[in-house]
Amino acid sequence: MSKFYEKIKTREEVEDLLLMIDEKLDGGRPRFPDWVKEEVGEGLDGWEKLKEKLKSLPIFSLTIGFEPTEEFKEKLVHWIKENVEKKAVLDLKIDKEILGGAIISWQGKYKNYSLSEKLKNTNE
Numbered sequence: 001m002s003k004f005y006e007k008i009k010t011r012e013e014v015e016d017l018l019l020m021i022d023e024k025l026d027g028g029r030p031r032f033p034d035w036v037k038e039e040v041g042e043g044l045d046g047w048e049k050l051k052e053k054l055k056s057l058p059i060f061s062l063t064i065g066f067e068p069t070e071e072f073k074e075k076l077v078h079w080i081k082e083n084v085e086k087k088a089v090l091d092l093k094i095d096k097e098i099l100g101g102a103i104i105s106w107q108g109k110y111k112n113y114s115l116s117e118k119l120k121n122t123n124e
Contacts, residue, residue: 011091061105
């Protein structure tokens with residue numbers, strides 16, 4: 001079996017795969033990447049197991065104030081998997097009102113490092 005979590009990078013990818021698996025279980029014929037077929041093997045039981053694995057992946061939520069390039073997203077994912085948790089997937093949100101910095105949510109902890117938060121605290 002492959003280390004499927006190395007292939008999954010974002011929450012969006014997890015959600016897309018879950019929809020494809022549901023379609024497969026309902027009799028559809030979605031096109032899966034080769035690594036998914038290798039992970040599942042033969043039979044419907046493998047699809048259910050993969051669904052459970054996907055649902056259990058930890059989510060690293062990050063809000064930033066700009067639309068990042070694909071290269072930037074790749075670097076973020078690489079950093080998270082190397083420094084935070086190798087099985088984590090990135091849930092990236094864009095909120096231009098934060099002005100700069102970032103808001104991070106991980107394993108029940110929330111940290112607001114945004115410029116808008118700093119300015120708000122300065123004015124109080």
